Amino acid sequence: MGLALRDAALQGAYPITALAIALASVLWVEIVRDLYHTLSHLWQPLYRLHVWHHKVFRRDLSVVSDTIYRQAHWYNDVPESLVMLVFSILPWGIVHTWEIAPQWTAGAGSLYTLTFLFGAIARGMGMPMVDELTDLTHRPGEFTSLPSKWFVNRPYHWRHHFDNQDAYFSGTLTLIDKLLGTALSLKNKRIAVTGASGTLGRALLTQLHLAEAKVTALTSSPKEISLHLSGEELPITTISWEIGKEAELIAQLDKIDILIINHGINVYGERDGDAIAKSYEINTFSTLRLIEAFYKTIKSDRDKIRKEIWVNTSEAEVNPALSPLYELSKRATGDIVTMSRLDAPCVIRKLILGPFKSKLNPVGVMSADWVAKQIVNLAKRDVRNIIVTINPLTYILFPIKEFCVANYFRLFSNPTNKH
Template identity: 65%
Template sequence: MKQFYLVNPWIANICWVLGSILFVELVRDIYHVVSHIWSPLYKWHGWHHRVFRPDLTSVSTEIYQKATWYHDVPESLVMLTFSLFLWALTFVWIPSYHWATLAGFVYTLSFLFPAIARAIGIPNADQLTDLNHLPGAFSEPPTNWFVNRPYHWRHHFDNQNAYFCGTLSLVDKLMGTALSLKGKTIAVTGASGSLGRSLLLHLHKAGAKVIALTSGNQTITLNIDGKDLEINTINWQVSQENNLADLFEKVDILVLNHGINVHGEKTAEAIAKSYEINTFSSWRMLEIFLKTVRTNSDIACKEVWVNTSEAEVSPAFSPLYELTKRTLGDLVTLRKLDAPCVIRKLILGPFKSNLNPIGIMSADRVAKQIVKLAKADVRTIIVTINPLTFVAIPIKEFLVSTYFKLFTSK
């Protein structure tokens, strides 16, 4: 009698192979997190943080080897133990697939043996196997789902209580430690508006040092726990973005949030004004800021967040607002292809503000979600009540980005 399988055995085996590898990676990252929480473990893990200078050269060979014995080797042994535990469980409960789960065991050996080689000082073992600690200039900003050198550099020199992951950034994303805002200098344009003020508030609560950029003359204040806090406020004007160049040298994250909404107007003046403020002003500021990204530290830590709006893919019942925001969105997608630092898009639905007095969401809720998703390292942050946007934006980003890659020079 022919045996019936609910799932094709080949597909099932592949899933078990990949699942066992993911499992040991999760074990690895959780072990790292625990090493920072539980002092008996940190006593050993702390050696890992003594090894490297900011340029990722090691302080000494002796300390490097000790750190490998005290952290890398035990970490690999914990991964190995749990991989065997997973294999034992499948051997008992799902024997048909127990061989597939040994993939996690074999995968772990690819960490254990190189760690031992580094610990005993085999020549060039560190150059061949410790890739996230290689010295030299960074060639790209922190990647999203996989850990590269700039991503891991931040764990050593930005915030040791964040960026825990070793290969996949999943655990950091779930914990909200994939981006640390603590101590970061963050400048927000459109700071006098509803969203601007709310962003300043929630970024401040996240430990950032915030700067308000506004075209108005008033000093921005935030009400925190019933007390008014004056924010460092910088006045600027559209077409005078170059005056901010010196300030941007000291800024870690620039949030481009300013804009206007002329609603139903379609005069030549309204067209020029809308494009100048909503599109080209933000574009100029983006380019000025990107010129400040020079060092490894800049590549790893500097970012730009651009509010392009849900109007990129859906009507805002304001044609000029839609046109200008879509243009800005496409320009940002184009620039992201070779940007020297991380650029995030903020795709926001209708929230109540001076630009949109009939908005449905509250600016405070939107700002809170933006900060939460940024800390999870979401590169295209969508906050809206429209479920279609969550489908339309990724499709649009993929198609437009692919088109730009194919038809622009490197």
């Protein structure tokens, strides 16, 4: 009876094991491809072959020359596929050495690679229609979606060609870019930060500057903001603005790639009418008006791909902050941002931050500099909900809340074509 149960269990696990081996072998060759691509930008002998790929396309992804297009496949895509094919043998060796059955499914990676190899050869030979079927991330035409988070689509790969060639290396899955921190390049991005005179605002400006971004401070203070770097003062572009006059910033926002909405107010235990109005006006309605103003600056395919909004909504979205009006206004902001994301013409990231030490929160337990550094590191890995906190519950509760609220809005509200 025991042997029969064991055999039945083994038979039941057989298809699961087969699928796992097959998927692992495919994932492995994808990793090999992305690492080969990354190495092609770091090692000159390989770059001399890879650079042909970068000679092919105009900014609209149309082909400069059919001859160069074909040569690029012989010099870049075919060698890349051959390297993938060679390394696809490794899963075979592992399952054979460890006697993991069924061993034949380890060949899925090799078969998968052959589709790339044959496609590259066909494109190199100039066979008609093959490029339309096999070279999907390089098709010309208007972008109908935003850069994808987990799978490489046309907008995502466009950035490798025309945003920063030293980033966005992934070919199908964005895994390697996330691990390397190359899923979002901040280099030369024009980034504006509201609440720039505050502790976190200054820390964000510093970390973004160190990431080679071109930073702009948006502040209610009339003083020009400077960064303290290596014992020196570095003045940065400073724009003064007032709550309620967000629409007047459109001309300046038109020149900005990433808008970080970081300003806010905490009235602590107050609950009178003025405190309610002030909390919602600054924390919620001002944020909404800035988002709508920034949307108006998104006019082209390039804008859809390069422009982003980051909103500091705080972990008060899901946890108490010992300040009822702060919690209420921040939760309202978070929900509005979640709804806006459904039809947004650009990527919107949320910054869900725990208590950091600042003038508004002198008992905060985290350093603002450390928080800012984590925000930048996670953004480079294309994390759309950036959680930085010491509270482990936030990492559990926020994704659940965001999933439920987003799908509730998707089901019970109507999509808009306004943008």
